[in-house]
Amino acid sequence: xxxxxxxxxxxxxxxxxxxxxxxxxxxxxxxxxxxxxxxxxxxxxxxxxxxxxxxxxxxxxxxxxxxxxxxxxxxxxxxxxxxxxxxxxxxxxxxxxxxxxxxxxxxxxxxxxxxxxxxxxxxxxxxxxxxxxxxxxxxxxxxxxxxxxxxxxxxxxxxxxxxxxxxxxxxxxxxxxxxxxxxxxxxxxxxxxxxxxxxxxxxxxxxxxxxxxxxxxxxxxxxxxxxxxxxxxxxxxxxxxxxxxxxxxxxxxxxxxxxxxxxxxxxxxxxxxxxxxxxxxxxxxxxxxxxxxxxxxxxxxxxxxxxxxxxxxxxxxxxxxxxxxxxxxxxxxxxxxxxxxxxxxx
Numbered sequence: 324x325x326x327x328x329x330x331x332x333x334x335x336x337x338x339x340x341x342x343x344x345x346x347x348x349x350x351x352x353x354x355x356x357x358x359x360x361x362x363x364x365x366x367x368x369x370x371x372x373x374x375x376x377x378x379x380x381x382x383x384x385x386x387x388x389x390x391x392x393x394x395x396x397x398x399x400x401x402x403x404x405x406x407x408x409x410x411x412x413x414x415x416x417x418x419x420x421x422x423x424x425x426x427x428x429x430x431x432x433x434x435x436x437x438x439x440x441x442x443x444x445x446x447x448x449x450x451x452x453x454x455x456x457x458x459x460x461x462x463x464x465x466x467x468x469x470x471x472x473x474x475x476x477x478x479x480x481x482x483x484x485x486x487x488x489x490x491x492x493x494x495x496x497x498x499x500x501x502x503x504x505x506x507x508x509x510x511x512x513x514x515x516x517x518x519x520x521x522x523x524x525x526x527x528x529x530x531x532x533x534x535x536x537x538x539x540x541x542x543x544x545x546x547x548x549x550x551x552x553x554x555x556x557x558x559x560x561x562x563x564x565x566x567x568x569x570x571x572x573x574x575x576x577x578x579x580x581x582x583x584x585x586x587x588x589x590x591x592x593x594x595x596x597x598x599x600x601x602x603x604x605x606x607x608x609x610x611x612x613x614x615x616x617x618x619x620x621x622x623x624x625x626x627x628x629x630x631x632x633x634x635x636x637x638x639x640x641x642x643x644x645x646x647x648x649x650x651x652x653x654x655x656x657x658x659x660x661x662x663x664x665x666x667x668x669x
Contacts, residue, residue, distance in 0.1 A: 330480040331392070333461035335364040338390075338421055338484060341500040343371060345387045348417075348493060355379060357391040362423075364390065385415035392482065395424025400447050407451035407485070417489030417497065422448065423482040426460070441481040453485035454494070457504050593656055 345352045354368060355376050365375040379386075389410055398406060403422070410420055427440060445456040459482040484504070486497060 328480075330461065330478040331361075332363045333478060334392070334423065334459055334480060334482045335362055335367055337459045337461060337504055338364070338419075338482065339367050339371075340503065341419055341484060341497055342368065342373070342388055344496050344500055346371075346373075347496060349387065352387050353385075354388040355386045355390070357389065358393060360393070362390070362392050379413065386413055386418060387415055388419045388421065389414060390421040390423075392421070392423030392480075394422040395441075395444050395481075395483070400443065403444070404447045404451045407448050407453070411452050411487060414487045416487060417493040418487045419497075420448070420453065420485045420487075421482055422485075423480060425480055426478070441483065445483045445485075448483055448485045451485075452488075454488045455501065456483055456485040457501050458483055459504055589653065589656055593660055596660060 342352065342354060352373050353376065354364075354373060355378075356362070356364065357379070368375050394403060394406070407420065407422070414420065422444065424441075424444070441458040441460060445458050448456045461478045484501070486494070486501070488494070
């Protein structure tokens with residue numbers, strides 16, 4: 324025989340206080356088991372000095388407790404009601420009938436041939452003539468309220484404890500035991516797991532919302548700082564662009580001034596060469612030993628050239644130590660010079 328399962332031991336432990344309540348009423352507690360498989364109840368009763376009997380044919384005035392932990396799986400609801408009604412006559416007043424079975428809606432079972440739920444079984448037993456009935460569905464993991472535990476961690480077996488009518492102490496002595504039995508149906512267990520899951524989801528949503536708000540605040544703060552830095556950079560670039568444009572304008576003005584000054588230097592060189600050519604020509608035509616006459620217009624021109632050269636040197640911020648060689652003449656100026664010289668020679 325295989326040993327009793329954890330579910331069987333949990334159910335037997337919940338039934339044991341009700342069986343022990345008989346010891347205060349009758350020292351001879353007669354417990355009958357109609358189970359083919361061990362439930363673990365025999366070991367619990369043996370520890371209390373109570374013998375678990377296996378046959379209903381034994382002669383006695385009535386049984387205190389009758390157990391059949393596979394009745395709900397083996398019998399339909401109609402047969403179960405008829406069998407419970409017949410068994411009722413074999414119990415003492417206040418006697419207990421314990422029926423058991425497997426939970427049909429348990430996720431790990433998938434029993435399409437299941438007859439009834441524990442609540443329906445309790446109603447059938449109560450309708451068979453018993454005074455009261457209570458479902459025992461032990462919670463194997465009372466501290467675990469997860470949905471997985473509700474689906475797969477709950478006990479796969481249940482029991483229904485029913486009591487026969489009795490009067491006075493014979494009935495009332497079992498009331499505390501019935502009140503202490505805590506049973507959660509599969510629907511209630513799922514509801515509690517769902518509430519626990521919703522609570523965790525809500526807590527997670529609150530934490531996530533706080534995290535999002537923190538990240539949003541940090542993002543906006545950094546974005547504002549970045550926008551400020553970007554605005555300053557744009558202002559600096561704009562100022563630099565204006566400064567570059569101003570310097571470009573100044574450079575263009577200097578180029579125009581330099582071009583004009585260069586053109587004047589080229590004209591002065593042309594005049595200087597023309598005068599030099601004329602002077603050489605006049606020296607050749609004049610008899611030797613005579614000094615070349617200097618006319619008043621030539622003196623004035625020489626003085627004017629000297630003043631212009633001094634003025635140009637002062638404008639350029641240079642000290643004239645020696646005549647500055649002008650730049651080369653353009654092609655047009657060279658052609659003009661050659662034409663003038665050719666006309667003078669002719």
